[in-house]
Amino acid sequence: MKLLSVDGVVKRFGSLTALHELTLEVRENEFFCIVGPSNAGKSTLLKTIAGLHRPDSGTVSIRGRDVTRLAPKQRRVSLLFQNIALFPNLTGFENIAFPLVAAGLSKEEIRIRVHRIAEMLAVPHVLLRYPRTFSGGEQQRVAIGRSIVGESDLLMLDEPLSNLDARIRIAMRLEFKMLRKEMAGGILYVTHDHIEAMSLSDRLAVLHQGQIQQIGTPEEIYRYPINRVVARLFGAPPMNIIPVRISGSPDGPQLAGDGFCVTVNELNALGAFPNLPTALALGLPAESITVTAARSRETPFHGEVLRVEHLGNKSILEIRLGGGIVKAVVAPDQLTSGLGPVWLGFIPDARHLMDRDSGQFLR
Amino acid sequence: MSASGVKLELRNVTKSFGGLPAVDNLSLSLYQGEFLSLLGPSGCGKSTTLSMIAGFESPDSGEIFVDERCVNDIPTRSRGVGIVFQDYAVFGRLSVRENLGFGLAAKGVPKAERTSATEDMAHKLGLTSILATRGDKLNMSEMQRVALGRAIIMKPALLLLDEPMSNLDAEVRLELRSELRQIQTDLGQTVLYVTHDQVEAMAMSDRIAVMNRGQLLQVGPPLDIFLEPKSKFVAEFIGDPPINLIPCTVRKNGAKATLTTAIHDCLPIGNMVSHEYLLAIRPHNIKASHSPAPHSSPSRVRVVENYGSEHVLHTEYGTQSVRVSVPPHFAAVDDEIQLVLDLQHAFLVDPSSDAMIALVTPDRTV
Numbered sequence: 001m002k003l004l005s006v007d008g009v010v011k012r013f014g015s016l017t018a019l020h021e022l023t024l025e026v027r028e029n030e031f032f033c034i035v036g037p038s039n040a041g042k043s044t045l046l047k048t049i050a051g052l053h054r055p056d057s058g059t060v061s062i063r064g065r066d067v068t069r070l071a072p073k074q075r076r077v078s079l080l081f082q083n084i085a086l087f088p089n090l091t092g093f094e095n096i097a098f099p100l101v102a103a104g105l106s107k108e109e110i111r112i113r114v115h116r117i118a119e120m121l122a123v124p125h126v127l128l129r130y131p132r133t134f135s136g137g138e139q140q141r142v143a144i145g146r147s148i149v150g151e152s153d154l155l156m157l158d159e160p161l162s163n164l165d166a167r168i169r170i171a172m173r174l175e176f177k178m179l180r181k182e183m184a185g186g187i188l189y190v191t192h193d194h195i196e197a198m199s200l201s202d203r204l205a206v207l208h209q210g211q212i213q214q215i216g217t218p219e220e221i222y223r224y225p226i227n228r229v230v231a232r233l234f235g236a237p238p239m240n241i242i243p244v245r246i247s248g249s250p251d252g253p254q255l256a257g258d259g260f261c262v263t264v265n266e267l268n269a270l271g272a273f274p275n276l277p278t279a280l281a282l283g284l285p286a287e288s289i290t291v292t293a294a295r296s297r298e299t300p301f302h303g304e305v306l307r308v309e310h311l312g313n314k315s316i317l318e319i320r321l322g323g324g325i326v327k328a329v330v331a332p333d334q335l336t337s338g339l340g341p342v343w344l345g346f347i348p349d350a351r352h353l354m355d356r357d358s359g360q361f362l363r
Numbered sequence: 364m365s366a367s368g369v370k371l372e373l374r375n376v377t378k379s380f381g382g383l384p385a386v387d388n389l390s391l392s393l394y395q396g397e398f399l400s401l402l403g404p405s406g407c408g409k410s411t412t413l414s415m416i417a418g419f420e421s422p423d424s425g426e427i428f429v430d431e432r433c434v435n436d437i438p439t440r441s442r443g444v445g446i447v448f449q450d451y452a453v454f455g456r457l458s459v460r461e462n463l464g465f466g467l468a469a470k471g472v473p474k475a476e477r478t479s480a481t482e483d484m485a486h487k488l489g490l491t492s493i494l495a496t497r498g499d500k501l502n503m504s505e506m507q508r509v510a511l512g513r514a515i516i517m518k519p520a521l522l523l524l525d526e527p528m529s530n531l532d533a534e535v536r537l538e539l540r541s542e543l544r545q546i547q548t549d550l551g552q553t554v555l556y557v558t559h560d561q562v563e564a565m566a567m568s569d570r571i572a573v574m575n576r577g578q579l580l581q582v583g584p585p586l587d588i589f590l591e592p593k594s595k596f597v598a599e600f601i602g603d604p605p606i607n608l609i610p611c612t613v614r615k616n617g618a619k620a621t622l623t624t625a626i627h628d629c630l631p632i633g634n635m636v637s638h639e640y641l642l643a644i645r646p647h648n649i650k651a652s653h654s655p656a657p658h659s660s661p662s663r664v665r666v667v668e669n670y671g672s673e674h675v676l677h678t679e680y681g682t683q684s685v686r687v688s689v690p691p692h693f694a695a696v697d698d699e700i701q702l703v704l705d706l707q708h709a710f711l712v713d714p715s716s717d718a719m720i721a722l723v724t725p726d727r728t729v
Contacts, residue, residue, distance in 0.1 A: 037532045136405060165404045165559045170603060174677070177666055192532045199668040199675075219691070222671045233534055235671055287672045307541065309566040312589035312602050313647045313688065316566070318541065329672065332586075 009058035259322025445519030455499030625681025633723030
């Protein structure tokens with residue numbers, strides 16, 4: 001069953017179109033992420049679903065009920081903003097209880113619900129304290145508690161972790177993952193961080209300039225992005241995109257780029273060869289490039305390491321290949337020698353061929 | 364210019380706010396051309412340290428030397444220190460040329476000299492073609508270069524950067540960090556970079572200084588800090604996915620000893636004293652397999668975190684869970700997998716002092 005349907009939603013602010021006929025669905029019990037850079041329209045979308053913005057056209061439905069014209073509080077959705085705004089003059093308990101008090105629940109009922117939520121979020125110890133004594137993580141959890149205590153159908157979170165220290169972010173991410181098991185409805189989660197999105201979501205949508213670029217599982221989007229925009233947003237470092245030419249050879253179709261030439265048997269499977277676009281590019285995920293100190297059958301192309309970033313569990317190499325630069329990810333104990341000449345190899349995936357003019361991968 | 368190449372030295376610097384020490388007896392040196400990151404969580408004292416070096420705050424005690432000159436009583440503008448703030452703070456209504464020349468103009472440098480310095484800096488940073496462009500029309504890469512150029516043009520002994528990228532999108536940050544490092548290397552500018560992001564610090568720095576609760580815990584090259592953390596805090600703070608801390612018991616048996624955890628029984632190790640410890644082991648040093656192997660124990664997968672190029676499994680381990688890095692699709696939630704601890708790359712933490720103790724394994728002697 002569909003929990004949320006956004007159908008053809010257009011939202012304009014003056015002459016600026018923030019959302020272009022946007023359509024997406026969130027299923028029951030789904031953790032759905034919206035990923036996109038700043039100003040992609042992510043927050044506008046959440047506010048439109050919450051009822052804080054009225055769309056210029058299109059509809060928003062929750063569990064089959066058209067809520068497009070309903071007031072925010074009639075929609076049974078809750079929205080947690082990026083900047084945690086706890087009431088400084090209220091205790092942790094009173095902060096979490098706030099929506100229940102406003103809804104006129106009995107004292108006993110409020111007490112039971114607040115304690116249940118506090119247990120779930122591991123913050124019972126802050127219930128009697130005031131927000132200024134909370135750590136960043138505690139503030140965040142109390143704010144989340146306040147937004148889920150009302151038992152809405154859909155919980156929407158707008159970059160809830162982006163103001164936190166990196167370390168707390170990793171820990172909180174796991175808590176969100178656990179949280180969804182406790183939730184009755186679904187979660188719609190907005191972020192610009194692709195790792196956060198991939199690690200949390202069942203499915204995700206990539207939003208760019210008010211338009212949905214791609215919807216799919218984290219795996220589908222990470223491995224097979226639909227276009228350059230999505231490819232740039234996913235992966236750390238993102239997929240290399242290198243101009244290539246295609247030509248026939250006795251061994252089958254060949255892809256030639258600056259500093260390399262590879263045979264791609266599976267290109268025939270694309271069916272369209274030789275009717276491919278003339279301006280082609282090849283997407284090469286950084287982890288698909290093999291790098292060795294000595295030349296081998298698997299690594300026939302010459303390169304030069306310009307920079308190394310040691311991240312501990314992996315290293316990122318910036319390598320000159322022909323006239324261009326590629327980034328490769330290698331194991332930390334590999335190529336400890338650092339800068340200088342190396343040999344590269346890769347097996348291209350036909351699904352990573354791109355029409356360079358449109359920026360779309362060929363499918 | 365100093366002969367020794369020490370551009371910045373902090374000597375026993377202490378600063379308290381309302382009786383609480385924000386920076387506690389901090390000593391640290393920065394060398395010519397070095398990129399050093401001051402890394403730690405919110406409230407660790409890194410920003411206070413930066414403020415004292417810049418001259419926005421005065422230390423309660425201790426000395427700050429820039430180019431071997433004590434600057435404790437010298438105002439910010441005369442310290443020879445450049446500062447780049449969060450989000451770069453490029454003046455939107457001024458052109459790139461005006462932004463770059465801003466400090467020189469404020470200092471009263473004659474126009475001809477200013478013009479040549481500005482054009483020279485623009486050339487070094489690849490900004491020549493956009494000298495007339497307004498600050499608010501720049502992309503992030505250009506903005507970073509203008510902010511850096513505006514500071515470096517003043518020839519500071521030391522450039523301070525205060526979490527310049529913390530509000531930016533992940534994608535942009537990744538690009539800017541390699542560009543920043545490139546510019547820093549090309550121009551040989553000494554940089555002190557303040558950040559809470561350990562990946563950023565690892566990726567860019569020559570050395571990292573890790574701070575917590577006002578104290579400097581460890582200073583060293585990124586890989587040394589990752590591989591040889593000196594305290595539990597540093598071990599936990601560096602690395603994503605974070606390191607595992609697993610309660611364990613060491614029992615001495617003649618010239619050898621064994622290590623036992625909640626699920627791994629009597630793993631052979633070298634000669635160590637009997638004691639209760641925490642085993643500190645990174646997620647990629649726990650090997651997962653689908654079938655039993657020597658010294659493997661079964662564990663059930665509870666959560667899978669997708670990192671793209673790898674998956675991180677949270678698997679049941681006694682009453683806690685451990686993180687294990689695996690290739691994508693290695694296992695799913697509720698699968699039972701076999702875990703082998705690679706003790707060669709593990710440490711022990713003394714739970715009473717939180718100090719790290721090298722683990723003597725049959726393959727590793729200390």
